[in-house]
Amino acid sequence: MTVASQVKQTLASLKGAQATLELYAQQTVIEQEQMAFANSLEKISGIIVMLEKRISAMEFEEPQYKGF
Amino acid sequence: MPDWITIIVRSLLMYCIVVFLLRVVGRKQTSQMTFSDFVVGIAIGAIVALISLGIIDNLAYGLIGLAVWLLFPVLTNYLALKSKAFHDLLYGRQTVLIQQGKVMEDNVKQMKMTGEELLAQLRRKNVFNIADVEFALMEASGDVSVLLKPEKTPITPKQMEWQVAQAANPQTVILDGNIIDESLRNQGLTRNWLSTELEKAGVTVENVFIGQVDASGDLYLDLFDDAIQLPKPTTKALLYATLKKCEADLESYALATKDQIARKNYQEAADQLLQLLEELRPILKR
Numbered sequence: 001m002t003v004a005s006q007v008k009q010t011l012a013s014l015k016g017a018q019a020t021l022e023l024y025a026q027q028t029v030i031e032q033e034q035m036a037f038a039n040s041l042e043k044i045s046g047i048i049v050m051l052e053k054r055i056s057a058m059e060f061e062e063p064q065y066k067g068f
Numbered sequence: 069m070p071d072w073i074t075i076i077v078r079s080l081l082m083y084c085i086v087v088f089l090l091r092v093v094g095r096k097q098t099s100q101m102t103f104s105d106f107v108v109g110i111a112i113g114a115i116v117a118l119i120s121l122g123i124i125d126n127l128a129y130g131l132i133g134l135a136v137w138l139l140f141p142v143l144t145n146y147l148a149l150k151s152k153a154f155h156d157l158l159y160g161r162q163t164v165l166i167q168q169g170k171v172m173e174d175n176v177k178q179m180k181m182t183g184e185e186l187l188a189q190l191r192r193k194n195v196f197n198i199a200d201v202e203f204a205l206m207e208a209s210g211d212v213s214v215l216l217k218p219e220k221t222p223i224t225p226k227q228m229e230w231q232v233a234q235a236a237n238p239q240t241v242i243l244d245g246n247i248i249d250e251s252l253r254n255q256g257l258t259r260n261w262l263s264t265e266l267e268k269a270g271v272t273v274e275n276v277f278i279g280q281v282d283a284s285g286d287l288y289l290d291l292f293d294d295a296i297q298l299p300k301p302t303t304k305a306l307l308y309a310t311l312k313k314c315e316a317d318l319e320s321y322a323l324a325t326k327d328q329i330a331r332k333n334y335q336e337a338a339d340q341l342l343q344l345l346e347e348l349r350p351i352l353k354r
Contacts, residue, residue, distance in 0.1 A: 003324065006134045010317040020303065027254060027285025033351050040344045047337040048319075054330055059349050 004065045011051045019042045056066045071122070072206050078127070079120040086116055089138050102159045102209055159208045166204035169217070179206055190214060198311050231350040234283075242279030242289075262287075269298055284351070308345070308352040315341040 019040060027039035059066045115137060119130035148155040163175050165186060176186055187198065189212040195201055203215040225232045239251035241262060252262065265287045266273060278290040286301045315338050322334035 003321070005315070007321060010314055010321075011311050014314050017307055017314065020307045020310075022302075024284060024307075028283060030236055030283050032234050033284060034348055036351060040348055043340050043344050047340060050333050050337055054333065057330075 002065050004055065006061070007051060007058070011048065011055065014044060014048055014051070016017055018048065075120065075122055081198055082116045082120045085134070086112065088100075104158060105141070108137060112137050162208055163206045165206055165212065166198075166201050171198070181206075184214075213271065217305070233350045236283030238280045238282045238288075240278065240280050241287075242273060242276045245274045245276060245292075247273060251281075255285070257281065257285070271296070271298070304352040308348065311341060311348070313346055315345065 021041055021044070025034055025041065027062055028034055028037065112134065115124075115130065115134050116123045119127065119134070124130040124133075136255070144154075148158050163179055164172055165179070165181075166172065167175055171183075171186070176183070181189075190196075190198065190204065191297055192199065193212065193214045193217065195214055200216050200220040202217045204212055205213050225237055239255045241248055241251050241255070241257070247259060247261070247262060252258065262279075263273075266276070266289075269287075269289060271289065271291060275291050275293060275296075276289050277292050278289045282288070284304075288301070289298055291298065316336050318338040318341065322338060323330050325334065326332050
């Protein structure tokens with residue numbers, strides 16, 4: 001497995017976690033938890049953007065691995 | 069009128085009066101009753117029995133006696149509410165039995181307790197070692213209340229500086245196979261959501277004895293058929309594990325890459341995730 005595909009895997013699981021967090025943020029009735037979830041969603045989307053940029057940079061450097 | 073009819077009529081009358089009036093007079097559990105409440109209760113019972121069996125011939129006299137016994141305690145209770153001194157006079161005061169770890173022998177004697185009885189009362193409070201007790205007193209009702217020494221009290225999350233999730237009472241959404249719409253609405257959920265959750269668990273509503281939703285929206289089900297094994301809700305634990313794995317991944321990428329900017333970015337992201345995990349821990353891992 002190449003580094004690029006590993007990073008892509010991490011990106012995928014982060015996106016999954018983000019979706020689950022979003023679900024919980026909707027479900028909970030406790031304000032404190034809502035805030036904690038919202039805060040973590042924000043941070044995770046920042047990380048996701050960073051990873052996506054990194055992946056496109058890697059694909060640019062090594063086009064032979066593009067799509068893997 | 070034959071005697072037996074008189075007795076039936078009187079008994080029914082007394083029953084109605086007493087049950088109705090005791091409702092008005094107050095509702096104290098037997099365990100909360102003080103000695104004077106107890107005496108009053110017995111006196112009322114005796115008078116009622118005597119009237120209903122016709123031993124007190126004159127119904128009016130009987131009712132007068134009953135009225136005094138029923139209403140005078142109401143008056144004294146009212147005064148006791150208003151005046152602390154009167155309250156103490158009527159119900160007695162609490163007595164300190166152990167102070168700063170030392171038994172107050174005089175007070176114990178005054179309460180007509182032996183050392184063995186004191187130890188027995190402490191054992192009832194799960195205190196087997198008198199050295200653990202900082203403070204103990206006997207309430208006016210005769211119960212013994214115990215405060216343990218600080219080093220012997222159970223640890224609380226605050227002492228450990230743990231963050232704990234806020235507690236909220238769960239809503240019972242299914243009882244005996246019936247959906248309770250009101251509690252669903254309280255939680256901001258719909259029947260649609262519930263049917264989806266039930267489908268996920270693979271059961272029908274009819275088979276659910278109790279279904280409860282906790283504050284974060286997890287559904288706990290207890291089925292009539294105890295042979296069926298339900299999957300435990302593990303989504304939160306799984307989410308926590310996923311985030312933790314992502315954090316570890318990012319950290320290893322930071323170590324692996326030679327690109328300085330990427331390394332910095334990875335490291336920052338890993339730190340952020342770590343911080344976030346700390347924050348979510350009490351919510352996801354309870």
